[in-house]
Amino acid sequence: MATPTGWRREGNLPAELTSFVGRTRLLSHLKRHLQDNRLVTVTGIGGVGKSRTALRLAHQVRGHYGDGVWFADLGRLQDAGMVEHTISSALGIADQSPRSQTDTLTEWVGDRHILLIIDTCEHLVEACAGLVTRLLAKSPNLSVLATSRQSMGAPGEQVVPIPPLAVPGDDPNESLFTNESVQLFNARAGAVVPDFTLDETNVDAVAELCRRLDGIPLAIELAAVRLRALSVQQILTLLTDRFSLLAGASRTALPRHQTLRAAIGWSHEICEPAERLLWARLSVFSGDFELDAARFICSDEDHLPAERIMELISGLVEKSVLLMQNHNAGVRYRLIDTLREYGIEWLRKLGQEEMVQAKHLEYYLQLALTGEHAWSGPRQVYWFIRMRQEHDNVRSALDHCLNEPSHRKTALQLLSSLWFMWVACGFAREGRLYLHRALEANPEPSKERCKALWVLSYLCSAQGDIEAAQKAAEECSDQAVQVGDSSAVILATKMQGTAAALQNELKKATALLGVAIEFNRAGPELNPGLLPAILELAFVLIAQSEPNEAEVLLSDLRQTCEQRGELWLRSYAHWATSLAQRATGRMPEALANAREALRIKGHFHDVLGAMMCLEAMARIATDQGEWARAAQLLGAAQTNWPLFGLPFLGSPFFSGEHEQSVKECRDRIGEKAYDEYFSHGSRMNLEEAIAFALDDEDTAAAPGLV
Ligand SMILES: Nc1ncnc2c1ncn2[C@@H]1O[C@H](COP(=O)(O)OP(=O)(O)OP(=O)(O)O)[C@@H](O)[C@H]1O
Numbered sequence: 201m202a203t204p205t206g207w208r209r210e211g212n213l214p215a216e217l218t219s220f221v222g223r224t225r226l227l228s229h230l231k232r233h234l235q236d237n238r239l240v241t242v243t244g245i246g247g248v249g250k251s252r253t254a255l256r257l258a259h260q261v262r263g264h265y266g267d268g269v270w271f272a273d274l275g276r277l278q279d280a281g282m283v284e285h286t287i288s289s290a291l292g293i294a295d296q297s298p299r300s301q302t303d304t305l306t307e308w309v310g311d312r313h314i315l316l317i318i319d320t321c322e323h324l325v326e327a328c329a330g331l332v333t334r335l336l337a338k339s340p341n342l343s344v345l346a347t348s349r350q351s352m353g354a355p356g357e358q359v360v361p362i363p364p365l366a367v368p369g370d371d372p373n374e375s376l377f378t379n380e381s382v383q384l385f386n387a388r389a390g391a392v393v394p395d396f397t398l399d400e401t402n403v404d405a406v407a408e409l410c411r412r413l414d415g416i417p418l419a420i421e422l423a424a425v426r427l428r429a430l431s432v433q434q435i436l437t438l439l440t441d442r443f444s445l446l447a448g449a450s451r452t453a454l455p456r457h458q459t460l461r462a463a464i465g466w467s468h469e470i471c472e473p474a475e476r477l478l479w480a481r482l483s484v485f486s487g488d489f490e491l492d493a494a495r496f497i498c499s500d501e502d503h504l505p506a507e508r509i510m511e512l513i514s515g516l517v518e519k520s521v522l523l524m525q526n527h528n529a530g531v532r533y534r535l536i537d538t539l540r541e542y543g544i545e546w547l548r549k550l551g552q553e554e555m556v557q558a559k560h561l562e563y564y565l566q567l568a569l570t571g572e573h574a575w576s577g578p579r580q581v582y583w584f585i586r587m588r589q590e591h592d593n594v595r596s597a598l599d600h601c602l603n604e605p606s607h608r609k610t611a612l613q614l615l616s617s618l619w620f621m622w623v624a625c626g627f628a629r630e631g632r633l634y635l636h637r638a639l640e641a642n643p644e645p646s647k648e649r650c651k652a653l654w655v656l657s658y659l660c661s662a663q664g665d666i667e668a669a670q671k672a673a674e675e676c677s678d679q680a681v682q683v684g685d686s687s688a689v690i691l692a693t694k695m696q697g698t699a700a701a702l703q704n705e706l707k708k709a710t711a712l713l714g715v716a717i718e719f720n721r722a723g724p725e726l727n728p729g730l731l732p733a734i735l736e737l738a739f740v741l742i743a744q745s746e747p748n749e750a751e752v753l754l755s756d757l758r759q760t761c762e763q764r765g766e767l768w769l770r771s772y773a774h775w776a777t778s779l780a781q782r783a784t785g786r787m788p789e790a791l792a793n794a795r796e797a798l799r800i801k802g803h804f805h806d807v808l809g810a811m812m813c814l815e816a817m818a819r820i821a822t823d824q825g826e827w828a829r830a831a832q833l834l835g836a837a838q839t840n841w842p843l844f845g846l847p848f849l850g851s852p853f854f855s856g857e858h859e860q861s862v863k864e865c866r867d868r869i870g871e872k873a874y875d876e877y878f879s880h881g882s883r884m885n886l887e888e889a890i891a892f893a894l895d896d897e898d899t900a901a902a903p904g905l906v
C-alpha cells in the first residue's frame with residue numbers, strides 16, 4: 201500500500217515479517233560499499249534474497265541517515281514513465297505541481313542525508329539509471345541502494361552480486377548446525393511445525409536438502425512448508441527423485457535458476473487443482489489485495505465457486521505461496537514476486553488472462569464508483585485509506601483499459617470517477633497523466649469525455665496550472681453543449697470559476713461560482729460542484745475584503761459538512777473561516793479555526809492543506825506580535841513547500857500574504873534574529889512543523905499526525 205510518508209523524517213521502511221538468517225559478511229561488505237559509493241546495486245537470480253538483504257541492511261544503517269531511509273518498490277510497475285512518480289510518492293512528495301517531476305524531486309532531496317532503496321529495477325533499468333544519475337548529480341548527500349536481477353549500467357554504479365546462502369560443505373570447518381541454509385530451513389520449519397527440532401537425527405537430511413536447493417532462500421522456504429505432511433527425509437527423497445527426473449539420467453545437478461523453478465513447480469504440484477487455478481488468477485493483482493476482491497475476480501461457478509475462495513487462500517498461505525499481512529484496515533494478501541510470475545505464465549497457458557483482467561477492471565471500476573458516491577459522507581477517512589491501499593491495483597486496471605481498444609471508454613469512466621483520489625489523496629499529477637492519455641484515446645465528444653475534462657480542469661487548478669485548467673473547462677463546456685450534458689456544463693462553469701479565483705480575477709470568479717452554486721443546489725450531489733464552489737466563493741469574498749459575507753457562507757458550509765460527515769472540505773472551511781476572522785481582527789477565533797483545520801489535515805496527510813494552515817498561522821502569529829513563532833513557522837513552511845511542488849499554488853494572493861509576514865517579522869525583530877528563528881523552523885519536517893504549530897499536547901490527540 202502506498203502509505204503517505206513525507207510527514208516523517210525517519211523514512212518508510214517496511215517491517216521485516218520473518219526472521220533474517222546469516223549474511224553477516226555480505227552485509228558488512230555492502231555497508232562498506234555504501235560508504236564509498238553513492239550507487240550500489242545488488243544483483244542475483246530470483247528468490248536469492250536481494251530484496252530481503254537490502255531491507256535488512258536498510259534497517260541496520262537507518263541511524264546513519266539523518267533524513268531517513270526510504271523504500272520504493274517498483275516490482276509491480278509496468279510503465280517506465282511512472283518511475284519518477286513512484287519514487288516521489290515513496291518519499292512522501294505529494295506531487296501535485298505541474299512542474300517537471302525531476303525538479304520537484306531533486307529540490308526536495310536537495311542536500312538531505314537520505315538512503316533511497318529502489319527495489320526491483322530489472323524491468324525498468326534504463327529509466328532507473330537515467331533518473332538515479334540525474335538525482336545523484338544534484339543531491340550530494342543522497343545514496344541509492346538498488347536491487348535488480350541485472351545491473352543498471354549507470355555511471356559510478358557499484359554492482360554487488362548476491363550469491364545464494366552458503367550450503368553445508370562450502371566451509372569444511374563449519375558445523376552443519378551453524379550453516380546459514382540449514383538455519384533458514386530450521387527457522388521456517390519451526391513456523392510450520394512448532395515442535396520441529398533440528399538434531400542429530402535429521403540434520404544430515406536437512407543439510408542434503410539445502411545442498412540440493414542450492415541455498416536459494418525462496419526454494420528452502422517452499423520446501424520447509426512440506427513439513428506439514430512429510431518428514432525431512434521424505435521431502436529429501438521426493439525432491440531428489442523429482443530433480444533427477446528433470447536433470448535427465450546423465451546429470452546430477454540442475455543449473456541454479458532451474459533449481460528454483462523446479463522448487464516452485466514442486467510447490468505448484470502439491471497444490472490441489474483449485475488452488476493452482478486460484479494461484480494463476482491471483483497473479484492479476486498488483487501489490488496486495490483483499491479477500492473480497494479475490495472472491496469477485498477469481499471465482500467462477502464451475503471450478504472456483506466464490507464460497508471456496510477463503511479456504512483456498514488459506515491453503516496458499518499455508519504453502520507459503522501467499523503472504524498474509526495485517527493492516528489497520530484488515531487482512532490483505534500478496535503473492536511473492538517470483539511466484540506471481542509463475543502464476544502469470546500459467547494463466548496465459550490456460551488462456552484466461554483477458555477474462556481475469558476484465559473482471560479485475562470491473563471490480564475496480566465498481567469500487568471507484570462506490571468510493572465516488574460515498575466520498576462526501578461519514579466514511580470519508582475510510583475511503584481515503586482504502587483508495588491509497590488499492591492504488592497499485594487501480595493503476596494496473598487503468599493501464600489495462602488504456603491498452604485495450606475495446607475498454608478505452610471505460611478508462612474515461614474509471615479515471616473520472618476517481619477525481620476524489622487524484623485531488624484529495626495527493627495524486628493530482630498522476631491523475632492528470634492518465635487523463636491526457638485517456639482523452640487522447642477518446643477524441644469524439646461524449647458524456648464520459650465531458651466528465652474527464654472537468655476532472656482534468658479540477659486537477660490542473662489543484663496544481664496551480666491555471667491556464668490548463670481554463671482550457672480544459674472551456675473544452676468541457678463546448679462539448680457538453682454538443683452532447684446535451686447539462687450537468688457537465690454546470691461543472692465546467694464551476695471549474696472556470698475556480699481557475700478565475702486562483703488567478704485573482706475576482707469579479708469573474710464571483711459570477712461563475714455563483715452560477716455553479718445556484719444550479720448545483722437543486723441536485724443531490726455535494727461534490728465537487730457545490731461545496732467546493734461555496735468554499736471558493738467565500739475565499740473570493742475574503743480576497744475582496746468582504747470577510748463578513750464570507751463568514752456567513754462558511755458557517756453554512758461547515759454545518760452542511762458536519763451534517764454529512766464531509767471532513768476533507770470541512771477542514772478547508774475552517775481554514776477559510778480563520779482567514780475571514782483574521783481579517784476582522786478576531787485573532788483567538790482565527791487561531792482556533794486554523795488549528796482545527798490543521799488537525800483534520802492529518803487524517804488525509806493533505807500536504808497542500810497543511811501548508812496553507814501553517815502559512816495562515818504564521819500570519820496570525822505576526823499579527824499577535826509573536827515574531828519568533830511566526831519566523832519559525834515561515835521557515836518550516838518554506839522548507840516543506842517543495843513536498844507539495846508549487847509554492848502558494850501559484851496564487852498571487854497567498855504569496856503576497858507570505859511576503860507581508862516575512863517583511864513584518866524582519867522589521868520588528870531585525871535581520872539577524874529573524875534568520876535564526878527562520879533557520880530553526882526550516883529544520884523541521886512537516887510532521888514536526890505541524891506538532892510545533894499545534895503545540896505538543898494537541899498533537900497527541902490527533903491520530904493522523906502521529
Ligand atoms: N537471509 C535471509 N534470511 C531469511 N529469509 C531470507 C533471507 N534471504 C531471503 N529470504 C527470504 O527468501 C525469500 C526470497 O527472498 P527475496 O524476495 O529477497 O528474493 P529476491 O532476490 O528479491 O527475489 P526477486 O528477484 O524475485 O525479487 C523471501 O521470502 C525472503 O524473506
Ligand SMILES: [Mg+2]
Nearest residue numbers: 250251320537
Ligand atoms: Mg526482490
